Amino acid sequence: MIKLYDEALSGNCHKVRMLLSFLGLEYESVPISVPDLEHKTPEYLAMNPLGKVPVLEDGGEIIRDSQAILYYLARKYGNGEWLPEGDAASGHVMEWLSFAANEMIHGCAMARALVLFNREGDRDAARALAEQCLDILNGHLEGRDWLVGTAPAVADIACYVYAGLVHQGGVDPLTYANVAAWLARVEALPGYVGMAALPAGDN
Amino acid sequence: MIKLYDEALSGNCHKVRMLLSFLGLEYESVPISVPDLEHKTPEYLAMNPLGKVPVLEDGGEIIRDSQAILYYLARKYGNGEWLPEGDAASGHVMEWLSFAANEMIHGCAMARALVLFNREGDRDAARALAEQCLDILNGHLEGRDWLVGTAPAVADIACYVYAGLVHQGGVDPLTYANVAAWLARVEALPGYVGMAALPAGDN
Known part of the structure; x- marks a missing residue:
């Protein structure tokens, strides 16, 4: 297994x-x-x-x-789902996987970790990068349901998680309208599972 | 074109x-x-x-x-070259593309940029991460010619460049024997092109 x-x-x-x-x-x-x-x-x-x-x-x-x-x-x-076909679409998926590996980690994930796990680091810098990430996602999602093509892909999952969790780092993703709609779209997919709840007192 | x-x-x-x-x-x-x-x-x-x-x-x-x-x-x-086939090998290529997008950028590339372009930032932290990157590459390359499988792949190119350039940031990659041999192996490939020379006085 x-x-x-x-x-x-x-x-x-x-x-x-x-x-x-x-x-x-x-x-x-x-x-x-x-x-x-x-x-x-x-x-x-x-x-x-x-x-x-x-x-x-x-x-x-x-x-x-x-x-x-x-x-x-x-x-x-995946039986052909979650990875769109074609050279260009595959390249675009990779763009977002790199974005998830770098900017989303050093922005959205870091902003959350510095607060939630009380790590040492520059909260303002992490929040500024997190806001830039959300800006980029929001701009790209104008007129689009998903990051690449017309169906959800691994690109969406890779970027969704820390975009959805960054409120725990003091940045509200729901003020970005296209991001908010996309987060809700991911959460409405069949089989969606949420994060475990945090201990009481955290959020 | x-x-x-x-x-x-x-x-x-x-x-x-x-x-x-x-x-x-x-x-x-x-x-x-x-x-x-x-x-x-x-x-x-x-x-x-x-x-x-x-x-x-x-x-x-x-x-x-x-x-x-x-x-x-x-x-x-690529005509079947540069991207090894198979699910596991494809996954391993992606591991190194993520490593190139995150750790290699914030370690090796950052250590170089802070010196070469005189950027503001923590040189010691960047060098420490660069050394960790080289350690990881060196360990993985023990007994291997290439990062994934038995032929050069995009994984090698993605990690090669800043591993080869990090000496400009004050970290010598040639003290890592397996890394040094792999850098030389990349540089011996037919069609290899080097970086443009830096202006005199830099290196």
Whole structure:
């Protein structure tokens, strides 16, 4: 069975949980405690030398990085969905996977992590980049339902999660009208699963 | 003809120049002056709202982001080379494209930019991440000629450029033996092109 090395509050892990659910795939969630540094043990680093969650294990193959896992799962199990066909559309999906790996992480995810996990770092800089990310998404979504083509793709999942969670970092994505409509569109997809609720007192 | 919106000292542009050369594709280089903010004009932002080089134009399609462009070119023009087949190998390529989009940029490319372009930022933090990137590449390349499978792929080009240029940021990649051998292997490929020389006094 597919194993997901998983951390409940990680948005990167949640990207993978979402696609596994959309694809109707059963999997075993192996909890990795970040506070206990279980992502830095020799055994974990042998799977992912970056020491980050998530990692996917499937039939002896180990895939790290949420974008790579989304791509792998869609290619292997997507039956032609989640990865639009054609050279240009494939290139556009890759644009958004890079955006999810870089700008969304250093903007939206970082703004959230600095508040939620009380990490050290520049909150203003992270929020400014988060706002720039939301601006770019909002502009691109003008007149579009999905980031690439006319159906939801791994590009949407990769960008959705931290766009949806950035309010926990003090930036409200719902003030960006096209982003707000797109977040709602993702959340209305059959099989959508939300993040686990935070402990009371957080949001 | 393919157009590359190009900046001579940009490693991200150089990734694309390398693959265009390996594939034997003719193209027009459209110089974009970063000091003159030509990557922030309304016309340029309409092509790439991130305001970054490179951008590729091919038959009316606009593709931004060096990783996305590598993927697009290899898929369209690679004749089965540069993108290994199979779900797992494709997933592994994506792991390194994410690594190139995130860690290599914030480590190796940033360490170089802070010195070479005299940008403001934390040189020690960038160098520490650059060293971590080289460590990860070095460990992965133990017993391997290429990052994924047994032939060069877009993964290698995406990671090669800033691994090769990070000495300009004060980190010597040649002290990592497997990285040094892999850099030399890339540079020995037929069609390899190097970066333009820096003005005298720089390196």
